[in-house]
Amino acid sequence: MEQPTATAQTRGPLRTEPVETVEWHTGGEPFRIVPQAPPAVTQPGLTVAERRTAAMASDEVQWTRALLCGEPRGHADMYGAFLVPPDDAGAHLGALFWHKDGFSTACGHGTIALGAWAVASGLVPASADGTTDVVIDVPSGRVTACVRTVGGRVADVTFINVPGYVHARGVEVPTSRGTVAVDIAFGGAMYAVLPAARFGLRVRPEDVPVLVAAGREIRDALNAAGSAGHPEDPRLSGVYGTVFTEEAGPPAHRPDGTRRLHHRNVTVFADGQVDRSPCGSGTAARVALLADARELRPGDELLHESVVGSVFHARIARLTTAHGLPAAVPAVTGTAYATGTCRFTVDPDDTLLPGFVLR
Incomplete structure (x- = not known):
């Protein structure tokens, strides 16, 4: 059995004050909002991208993330965000997205939840x-x-993302189940995308354990080979997740000449986390790939279904270019719901602080 792990399990507590959170989910994927972020990421004068770098370098911020992600306060698939100041007055807020392994560069399901929370709370x-x-x-x-x-x-909430584009197609990846070809696309983060059928699998709950193992292999192999370098910002480089897809049925032709596609997916991100939602930034990457192949055109709709049956409705908001490449700005619509509030406390005598991850 894999041993429990925690970033700072052998240390004393790096904070003892309670942590207040607001709990939401989008399409079944948890989103834990922390309105009061640790001081290391709220200091003035930084962009949100710079705050992410500061978060990764801060023992206190990493400890707090581990506290909120790990058991007994969380679990291996927990997800959330620290709210931070925006880059300038043109935005309402900034967000640092986190999971059990670190800080991600983008999160569509989290953006949907943050929009719903900001309006529902009166912010x-x-x-x-x-x-x-x-x-x-x-x-x-x-x-x-x-x-x-x-x-x-x-x-509902429609998430308008940064432009997504195709990074590479047909990249061959050796795995324990044979060599497979994957496409790599950017949707706020880099994703490897391939049909689940290439492993003889389906997008269904009973195949998730094998898909998790395959997703980790693909991500690790691509990152070891340096296959997903961002053309301008190295902080956005590297494959973040693997999206396994399948068609749920043939395209439906609508009276106005547009089409509705219905696909399923399961996204395995970070180090083996499974997105219960259809994955917002993964859906954005999928839109970029389908637009590039002209399988999804302006006016068409993609019903993107998750492994638990929740659905995002995606479309091309506009076509553009990014880094000299054809790109598509996606619009992804979903729903988010409040599930509660929490006040997490820290007992300085607790020998398992900040927590552990057990697979």
């Missing part, structure tokens, strides 16, 4: 009926959560 005023833009700075750039309200309640 960003909204009319009872209409759409309100919540602008958020994240490490990969500035994104927008378009929050639609009906009767004073949040109905």
Whole structure:
């Protein structure tokens, strides 16, 4: 059995004050919001991308992340964010996304949850009926959560991401189950994308353990080979996750000449975490690939279904270029719901601080 791990398990507590959180989920994927971030990432004068670098270098921030991700307060698939100041007054807030292994550069399901929370909490005023833009700075750039309200309640949120583009196609990756070809695309983070059928598998819960192992192999092999370098910002380099896909049915042709595609996916990100939602930034990467292949055109819709059956509705908001490459700005619509609030405490005599991860 794999041994429990924790970033700072042998250290005394690096903080003893309680940590207040607001709990949400988007499409079944948890999102733990921490309104009061550790001081190391809230100091003035930094961009959100620079705050991510500061977070990775800070013992206190890493300890707090491990406290909130690890058991007994979290679990191996926990996800959340520290709220931080935005880059400038053009955004409502900034977010540092985290998971059990570190800090990610983008998060679509988290952006959807943050938009819903910002409107539901009154942080960003909204009319009872209409759409309100919540602008958020994240490490990969500035994104927008378009929050639609009906009767004073949040109905859904459309996540407008940074431009996504194809990084490489047909990259051969050796694995323990044979060599497979994958495509690599950027959707705020780099993703390797391939049909699950290439491993003789399906996007279904019973195949998840094998998909996790395969996803980790693919990610590690590509990163060891340096296959996903960002053309301008090395902080955005490296494959973050592996997206396994399958078609749920043939495209549906609509009366106006557009099409509706229905695909399933499961995204294995970081070091073997499974996204319960259809994965917002992974969906953005998928939109970039489908747009590049002209399988998804402006006006078409992609129903992107997760391994637990939740669905994002994705489309091309506009075509553009990024780093001299054809790119697509995706619009991904989903729903998020509040699940509670927490006040996590730290007992300085606890010998398992900040926690552990058990697979």
